[in-house]
Amino acid sequence: MTRVPVNDLARELDAERQELQAALNRVIGNGWLVHGPEHAAFEAEFAAFVGGGHAVGVASGTDALILALRAALDGHGGRVATVANAGGYSTTAATIVGAPVTYVDVDPSTHVMSPSALEASLTGDVRVVIVTHLYGRLADMDAISALCQARDVILIEDCAQSVGAVRNGRSAGAWGDFATFSFYPTKNLGALGDGGLIICRSEEGVHKVRQLRQYGWATKYRVARRDGQNSRLDELQAAFLRTRLPRVQGWNATRRAIIQRYADSAPASIRVLPATGSDHAAHLAVVETADASDLARHLMDHEVANEVHYPIPDHLQPAWHQQQGWDLPVTEHLMGRILTLPCFPMMTADEQDQVCAALASYDGAAAP
Numbered sequence: 200m201t202r203v204p205v206n207d208l209a210r211e212l213d214a215e216r217q218e219l220q221a222a223l224n225r226v227i228g229n230g231w232l233v234h235g236p237e238h239a240a241f242e243a244e245f246a247a248f249v250g251g252g253h254a255v256g257v258a259s260g261t262d263a264l265i266l267a268l269r270a271a272l273d274g275h276g277g278r279v280a281t282v283a284n285a286g287g288y289s290t291t292a293a294t295i296v297g298a299p300v301t302y303v304d305v306d307p308s309t310h311v312m313s314p315s316a317l318e319a320s321l322t323g324d325v326r327v328v329i330v331t332h333l334y335g336r337l338a339d340m341d342a343i344s345a346l347c348q349a350r351d352v353i354l355i356e357d358c359a360q361s362v363g364a365v366r367n368g369r370s371a372g373a374w375g376d377f378a379t380f381s382f383y384p385t386k387n388l389g390a391l392g393d394g395g396l397i398i399c400r401s402e403e404g405v406h407k408v409r410q411l412r413q414y415g416w417a418t419k420y421r422v423a424r425r426d427g428q429n430s431r432l433d434e435l436q437a438a439f440l441r442t443r444l445p446r447v448q449g450w451n452a453t454r455r456a457i458i459q460r461y462a463d464s465a466p467a468s469i470r471v472l473p474a475t476g477s478d479h480a481a482h483l484a485v486v487e488t489a490d491a492s493d494l495a496r497h498l499m500d501h502e503v504a505n506e507v508h509y510p511i512p513d514h515l516q517p518a519w520h521q522q523q524g525w526d527l528p529v530t531e532h533l534m535g536r537i538l539t540l541p542c543f544p545m546m547t548a549d550e551q552d553q554v555c556a557a558l559a560s561y562d563g564a565a566a567p
């Protein structure tokens with residue numbers, strides 16, 4: 200029995216070899232390497248994919264968060280409210296821009312930001328909310344955006360895991376004042392290297408972000424903002440992403456079907472987080488169980504690789520835990536209880552069977 204990997208990028212690249220080589224040849228042929236025609240076309244195509252707003256390509260999902268936060272705060276200070284269970288990317292960005300973080304607890308059934316916990320956290324000094332559509336699942340955006348609007352708080356959606364998720368005709372990235380995307384190779388829409396993008400709702404927002412990604416320039420060599428930097432999505436990555444963008448919805452549907460198979464096979468002691476509707480991009484197949492390390496050992500015994508997204512909540516990270524006393528009972532309850540199963544569009548039926556059989560044979564303790 201060969202081990203089922205959590206992901207396998209080589210398979211996907213091989214299947215798309217010809218289209219990717221054609222994209223490479225286009226770039227070599229026209230001689231633009233940054234901010235050329237592929238980048239401009241990708242920005243336009245991606246904005247249309249999300250259903251509006253202005254798209255700004257940047258170098259990574261983390262840069263997208265940093266630049267969106269800088270534009271949102273715009274030198275005024277204020278706190279950033281976000282969750283503590285989403286890998287730390289928001290905390291990294293807030294730390295880089297010098298904004299203090301307020302942690303908000305998550306919903307026990309979906310693991311994304313709880314609107315009622317957010318409401319309790321929206322004290323006067325919170326200026327920005329970053330909501331992460333974790334594992335690919337859209338958060339309760341109608342409730343969250345209503346709370347932000349009522350209090351004049353700027354909303355940033357972190358869509359790094361949720362590209363292509365749609366609820367009632369509205370896509371991930373269509374609610375926030377800003378929405379950030381990552382094209383890190385393992386994301387549902389991956390580049391062949393790093394990449395990121397920001398969707399900006401307003402003209403004012405996109406004006407700021409375009410200056411911030413290019414040295415703070417108002418025009419060439421004329422610096423209008425002192426908080427600018429260099430952050431570019433290069434022409435080659437834009438060309439690859441244009442090739443792949445039309446396939447994302449199909450891939451997401453395949454991912455959802457894989458997670459559904461796991462849900463159908465798992466015993467009562469393993470709760471597979473549902474990813475059934477189009478409002479879930481099914482980026483990660485996450486399960487909840489009483490003892491995740493016990494399940495991890497069982498899966499490895501059955502040659503099924505697995506990971507944890509994410510093992511340490513932000514407020515317990517050694518570098519960030521200076522402020523104590525967060526009230527995050529759900530976030531802390533989930534520690535040691537979550538595990539990520541293999542899930543990628545090119546998984547074979549045999550591999551899916553192997554994961555399903557391993558789940559079905561687990562006789563660990565039921566979750567209380």
Ligand SMILES: *Cc1c(COP(=O)(O)O)cnc(C)c1O
Binds near residue numbers: 259382
């Ligand atoms: C991957 C990821 C990021 C960071 O993206 P990079 O391109 O790796 O910088 C941010 N937020 C979330 C939720 C992610 O999954």
